[in-house]
Amino acid sequence: MTPAKRIGLIVVGLVSLALGGLGIVVPLLPTTPFVLVAAFAFANSSDKLHQWLLDHNVFGPLIDNWRRHRAISRTAKAMSVGCGTRDFLVFGGRNACHRCTGPGHRLCGSIHTYPAVVPARLRN
Numbered sequence: 328m329t330p331a332k333r334i335g336l337i338v339v340g341l342v343s344l345a346l347g348g349l350g351i352v353v354p355l356l357p358t359t360p361f362v363l364v365a366a367f368a369f370a371n372s373s374d375k376l377h378q379w380l381l382d383h384n385v386f387g388p389l390i391d392n393w394r395r396h397r398a399i400s401r402t403a404k405a406m407s408v409g410c411g412t413r414d415f416l417v418f419g420g421r422n423a424c425h426r427c428t429g430p431g432h433r434l435c436g437s438i439h440t441y442p443a444v445v446p447a448r449l450r451n
Contacts, residue, residue: 333372340368359389359399366390
């Protein structure tokens, strides 16, 4: 792998992880998809960062469930769907994603509905 590609993947991983971390506390921003992108980027660029992410108390179980079962835990799924529903009710459908048109609107909708359509597993 070229150094430029490696650095690019590390940057993508760090940005995705930051967005996933923000998704824990910021309404309308999902966590799991961003953490999975970070895991993919780190797995292809940095063994040290990838192992740190797998060992992380918060993000590690999300990745482990995905790797073992291709699933999101019931707890993460319930939180995602619950927060999305809450945000829709609180903002009355007037949040930034609902003002998007075309590809932006489809992307926001996909990110927010993704956890609902992925199978759930027992491990939380």
